[in-house]
Amino acid sequence: MTEAIRSITVANELTDSHFSILQKETSRDETLQTLKRYTNKGWPTDTHKINSKVKPYWKYRNELTEACGLLWRGNRVIIPKTLQSEMLNKLHFAHLGFEKCLLRAKELLFWPELNNQLKNLIMNCQTCLTYRKNNIKEKLCPHDIPKEPWSKVGVDLFYFKGINYILIVDYYSKFIEVIELTSTISESVIKHLKCTFSRLGIPQTLVSDCGPQFISKEFRDFAQKWCFQHVTSSPRYPQSNGQAERSVQTVKNILKKSLHSKTDFRLALLEYLNTPINDKLPSPAELLFTRKLRTIFPIINQFKQSHYNPVNAKNLSMLTIGQTVKVRDEIKKMWKSGVITKYLGNRKYEIRLQTGRTIVRNRRHLIVDSPHLQPYRTTYDIDYDDFNPFQSNESGMSSDTAPNRHSPCESNNNNNNGTSDYYITRFGRTVRPPDRWRL
Numbered sequence: 001m002t003e004a005i006r007s008i009t010v011a012n013e014l015t016d017s018h019f020s021i022l023q024k025e026t027s028r029d030e031t032l033q034t035l036k037r038y039t040n041k042g043w044p045t046d047t048h049k050i051n052s053k054v055k056p057y058w059k060y061r062n063e064l065t066e067a068c069g070l071l072w073r074g075n076r077v078i079i080p081k082t083l084q085s086e087m088l089n090k091l092h093f094a095h096l097g098f099e100k101c102l103l104r105a106k107e108l109l110f111w112p113e114l115n116n117q118l119k120n121l122i123m124n125c126q127t128c129l130t131y132r133k134n135n136i137k138e139k140l141c142p143h144d145i146p147k148e149p150w151s152k153v154g155v156d157l158f159y160f161k162g163i164n165y166i167l168i169v170d171y172y173s174k175f176i177e178v179i180e181l182t183s184t185i186s187e188s189v190i191k192h193l194k195c196t197f198s199r200l201g202i203p204q205t206l207v208s209d210c211g212p213q214f215i216s217k218e219f220r221d222f223a224q225k226w227c228f229q230h231v232t233s234s235p236r237y238p239q240s241n242g243q244a245e246r247s248v249q250t251v252k253n254i255l256k257k258s259l260h261s262k263t264d265f266r267l268a269l270l271e272y273l274n275t276p277i278n279d280k281l282p283s284p285a286e287l288l289f290t291r292k293l294r295t296i297f298p299i300i301n302q303f304k305q306s307h308y309n310p311v312n313a314k315n316l317s318m319l320t321i322g323q324t325v326k327v328r329d330e331i332k333k334m335w336k337s338g339v340i341t342k343y344l345g346n347r348k349y350e351i352r353l354q355t356g357r358t359i360v361r362n363r364r365h366l367i368v369d370s371p372h373l374q375p376y377r378t379t380y381d382i383d384y385d386d387f388n389p390f391q392s393n394e395s396g397m398s399s400d401t402a403p404n405r406h407s408p409c410e411s412n413n414n415n416n417n418g419t420s421d422y423y424i425t426r427f428g429r430t431v432r433p434p435d436r437w438r439l
């Protein structure tokens with residue numbers, strides 16, 4: 001039952017043809033098969049009895065689940081031994097350095113020795129060693145970050161190995177477009193900018209240097225007709241186009257390393273666009289499109305709406321049927337124990353509380369209680385609620401505007417006992433918690 005429900009959920013998200021190879025190799029991997037048994041049936045209570053090969057997974061045991069014939073640590077798929085070396089090379093495909101590769105790994109893959117192996121690979125990578133001096137730390141200047149994606153965009157031209165390129169970068173997401181130029185005159189630059197703007201929209205502000213192609217009459221006409229403000233960096237303050245210049249250095253590094261390692265520059269650039277900016281910000285692709293772009297990795301497409309909110313960006317592991325969890329009681333400000341009885345899709349679970357009552361909650365309102373399985377009954381009354389009125393919801397709507405999204409099967413018990421728990425909205429309205437939040 002568990003397998004069936006979760007297979008449907010996860011398989012809907014899996015898009016990669018390499019997925020079946022992962023399944024096959026997982027089924028052949030002795031360690032992972034033992035791990036699977038422990039994950040599904042419970043770990044030995046005596047730690048001395050744990051299979052030595054599986055011991056490195058012990059400290060992650062509460063985060064482990066099985067779905068689609070694969071093992072997962074949260075949203076990270078556990079890679080069988082035979083595929084680990086290939087995955088390390090894929091993680092390091094764009095030669096982005098240890099920190100970036102680790103950030104990428106943290107949202108995709110896991111095995112206990114991954115970090116050390118990745119570090120060793122990069123320390124001994126000839127391409128990285130050759131171009132180590134050119135590595136630059138990308139500094140985030142808060143005053144440079146606009147409030148929304150694609151509102152302030154930088155443009156710069158650069159030359160690499162006999163070819164001129166135009167680079168266009170979004171100040172908000174750091175998303176980069178790089179196009180080869182056959183000519184650097186205004187007409188050619190405008191043609192490529194029009195092409196990009198017609199796909200991604202016209203930014204409010206375009207920043208460039210004072211190159212002849214940007215200060216021409218044609219370019220002024222283009223800015224006027226296409227309704228954007230064109231700002232040029234003054235010769236006194238050339239750093240005001242710093243974002244584009246930093247991105248040029250990043251792209252030149254990727255170009256050099258791709259050439260040196262004989263890998264595809266475009267695939268490496270794609271990898272860069274899909275790699276988190278740092279441990280608090282998701283990738284440029286996610287910031288601009290609120291989705292990951294498909295790459296050569298056999299992974300899950302995860303939709304994240306976290307933007308600059310590190311709390312929402314946190315990945316929560318999937319839960320299994322029979323797993324005991326704690327449910328937040330928003331009235332009493334405490335957690336109560338329950339057992340997962342059903343997965344309803346879209347990160348919602350049905351939970352039977354110790355009182356015998358059954359409720360539905362989103363994953364973000366649940367914490368893992370214990371790995372041991374418990375029996376559950378199959379008939380119950382359902383109290384359905386998928387959002388917490390006491391915290392901002394994922395769509396970013398305030399409680400004043402959030403629509404009522406309760407299912408018709410919601411419990412109508414009205415036993416308001418005059419509780420004093422309430423809060424006042426920013427519009428001065430008093431909101432009392434609904435009865436369904438009483439557990």
Ligand SMILES: [Zn+2]
Nearest residue numbers: 095125127128
């Ligand atoms: Zn490298």
